[in-house]
Amino acid sequence: MSRFRDPYPMTTQNLLVELFVEELPPKALRKLGEAFATLLADGLRGQGLLAQASTATGFATPRRLAVHLTDVAARAADKPVSQKLMPVSVGLRDGQPTPALLKKLAALGVADAAVESTLGQLRREGEGKNESLFLDSTQAGASLQAGLQKALDEAIARLPIPKVMSYQLETGVALPGWDSVSFVRPAHGLVALHGADIMPVTALGLVAGNTTHGHRFEAQSSPIVLAHADRYAEQLRDEGAVIAHYEERRQSIVAQLQAAAAQVGGGCRPIEDDALLDEVTALVERPNVLVCQFEEEFLQVPQECLILTMKANQKYFPLLAADGTLTHRFLIVSNISPADASAVIGGNERVVRPRLADAKFFFDQDRKKTLQSRLPLLDKVVYHNQLGSQGERNLRVVAIAKAIAAQLGLDVAQAEQAAQLAKADLLTDMVGEFPELQGTMGRYYARHDGLPDAVADAIEDHYRPRFAGDALPRNPIGVTVALADKLETLVGMFGIGNLPTGDKDPFALRRHALGVIRMLVEKAPQLALDELLALAQTAFAAHLPEGTPFQDARAELSRFIEERLAGNLREQGYTAQEVDAVLALHPQKLADVATRLHAVRSFASLPEAPALAAANKRVSNILKKADITTTPTAMPINILGAAFINVGIGFFNINRPKDTVQPMVDTALLQEAAEQALYAALQTTAPQAEQAFAAGDYTASLQALAALKEPVDAFFDTVMVNADDAALKANRLGLLAQLQQAMNRVADISRLAA
Template structure:
């Protein structure tokens, strides 16, 4: 059947910029999926999505004007229900056929097929394929219904009576199959071949699209609009790089993917212009200036070759006037008050020390069940002192305590009040201003790290200690009052806090016991019960397991290592490497299976301690196993204590033959109680030796 390319476009008012890419992908994706499900598009069809501030569109290649007819076989009912004793149709069968558009004449053509234990009647018919008009109508309505709209608008149609709900008021609809308009309707609009161009710079308006394949080119030529989100984004990237190169000195625009996406969603015809501000504003911490330019104005600050902020910034304009000086001047005037505000806040904040603000935290509610920020700070300080003593003695404990005391003081500054994203960052600047020293200043900023996946870890031991204390206090407190994450809801970012703890303990290879840390944190909260520590530990190990699987370890390997709940997380990577090396040995499957069997036997045994009396060893196989265990276990244990987990597991591989022989020739559950307990003790000794690095039974198939 002949096919042609299809173009569908909805032209609307300005769409929400932060959602535009998602809206464009969803609109095109659902439309394509629906066309394929109706067999109007096939495996040879390709999808191109378009999204600009005022349009959502999809181009689909090789779309049929009508889908092929299909032979359909439908089960009706059991023969015993559909036919009477004489073989005539029952009323139930006739009614069923009628519902399918058939009559009694179809009875003779019904097929009898065994369906389970009884025969059933099947009706075979040809179902006419969907037409493009009907199929596209259904696909478009489904696409609109399934758009991930942040907030729906209700607006009136031109008749003044009807209203519709959509993300923004829609003005026109294009549906072109080749050059032919497909007669469909949506949102009170009938499909045509015209759309709107750029609000100010379109060569003609409306823009007429002659056929599906000329859509993008026509819109750019006549409408001054780059319809493709990706093409527009790529052009902005090129223009930003070109503008920075013209400034010289190794200047480069700040990298921010989210800002780039948002700006791409704000302009239809990007034009990057270079602006500047007074150098006196560079006295303000560059994070403040960068944030106000990006968040409030959607500008791209320019950094020099060393990464320091310059007094130049780039604007992505939506117009291309012959003389851009007015646009440049307007943006420079707009940014100046913003920068002046930042400078004012910075100057005012430095008039008070961080320490003088600490008392005010006692008046700031942290959580209605957990008290004030002041009370919280005291809990964090207690944890920081304890962790500091373990990691570096009294000197580190004092540093961490001081950092924890001042860590939240910048919450009461004007700058953080205006820009909450700068908490910690401003604390560092104000600590340096107060003469508190680099170590304390860095720790104040770093106690929030890592803020997100892939973020850097704290720079110093003081920062690590303060960060661990802060995150542990947060987790323990919220678990103590039952504020656990559920499903995809995690309003207090507890998963992020847990991952931060995992990363610091693992990547810094800290000599700290996870269970002890959690126990100390939970003990600070009278609201906690006996289950709180266990729940919190499970939560942290779950985050660790997910992280390890993302790193490429198998679920079996992760399960084997984490089943033992290793307390030093810095050891986990070495344990996993050892398990992987052990699993590659030829002895591994048999030993893993034997270990699983031993574990099951010991679970069922009421009394089994790791003790063996040699006088009660009767069978040659159990004597051999005991002798081999006595020989191998000390060597494996020594290797384990030395941290050579791979060698430890490989040493244990020598047990395979004697373990197999034991199970082949020895009855563990002997009639005589003393023999049985001795054999269970032998298995318990073996089990202890084999499962120090990981629970090897988890490797059994």
């Protein structure tokens, strides 16, 4: 292999790259800043321009994206390259190069004068027909300017921009050939410094320099001439009045909010809202927290309304008292720090007052009508063009809620009332202005109407859980209405074929399914999923717009819910095999699933478990392939079989299809000692397992099966199931069916087989 000495010394300095732009979208700023730093670092690292210990520090303010990288080389190290050319038989004839080889070398840039020396450097590898020619060379490392240009172009192209805008470039600023550009916001400056040296790269029609801009109003100088890559954050702070680092700015806001709340006293604290904090951090370059207030009379309005309007419309931080109630004070994060802040405080107080007055007006007007009086108007609100109005939907939800309440032994009248009024607040002025308050305002108005607390709370809670980790309804009536509401949505959308596809789920069916699962597990363990789906299907049969094509999609919906449950269980740490074994039986009381999984995990730890799981899998395969036409239709049912059929065998339905092997055994046909021993073992073990199962002790039920290992192994070692005698074969298949029933009460343990 040839050796090449890099004539360029390997020098490293720190690198700074900044894009100066117009105000970036605040909700996207954090991700844009993180992505810009990561993408640029990855691009340089991939070209060998970053040292192993290099670190990347991202900066993001409302008007800039930047990254500081340590230990960046001026030129990447050269690297050896070995290239396979062609088989020796093709490239050489009688030791001389063939035209094919000469053509290949010319394509690789080998000059005619260098062909002879290059031929002497070719290396052979392999033997016989597999012997090939290789050319070893050294590839020069990329220069920083070329490598940075490539990395910058790729980083800009891959930024997670929520919405691209196109704009015309300023006259005299654009590079030749650039008239317009597309980016998240118009870019006005580009900085690229390697140490103190400018890297003349280009981007978005701009040429890199060493100048940037500070705070729009409070910078000491503009533009700011950056002396060195390492002085970027320092110069922006001192000369530009800008805290360039996003997290540092965010922490400053948090500290100032807490200090301001402490200054107010009385145990006050700012409301906690990470999304609001992130957004405000992206709106200011140097935060300054100030205390403001509004008239105390507005506190008569539900605090949820006031908090929402201050957060959503004004980006303020409401102050809560020690007991969690709203105070008449709030905190603002200003982008300026005047010596006298009274004008800033007064201006913000004037701005928020009309917002709060609107909320008070809506609240006062809404209370002039009862929720009950608004119900007829639901008939005029479209729910879905195929499923009718909100009024028709309301009839279905009420029917489902009444049926669930009856199953749970609740006050059916209260469940009916809560379900009837659950959507009535959609017709109020307050919810019309603030849709986020649906349910919340319903609860306030229900209490104003003198309804029971259980009904009022259920009206608010029927939307729960709204998201992962959200609280569940606080009382059984709320659980009933929440289940009814979500089941109506699920059965309705599946009934018209409006299913989620990929990442598109406009009706939040996945979230509804997870909500149903959580409530059945945590709040209503006695309810069975299949019975609930049947209730909802019946409600649609009675209350559906005439002519709507509607199918019974309960089987598909049940699978959909089961898939959500499986994913949730895997997230909790159960293995795919464990989950598959339990859900293979399609348990309808979802509260039992965790207990079954624990039992399966305990069973799997037994030394007999692998053999029994493998045997169960073998039994399943035999029964699937069995020629059931040879199974007698009238055969004595032993005590074990009768016990299973009388009590019901879980998911081996007594109404099993006629073309499946029946768990029937004629003891007179048990000829082999091994099949007699297996049958005897079943007579002892199966009742023990069944008794434990009936008592809810699934672990003991599965562990009782350990006694079957030896008779099962002996059976398969010595007994021919597919005997020539049809009666013997049918009897042995019936014995295996009994074995399968006994083993698969808690879970399908064949799914545990490797």
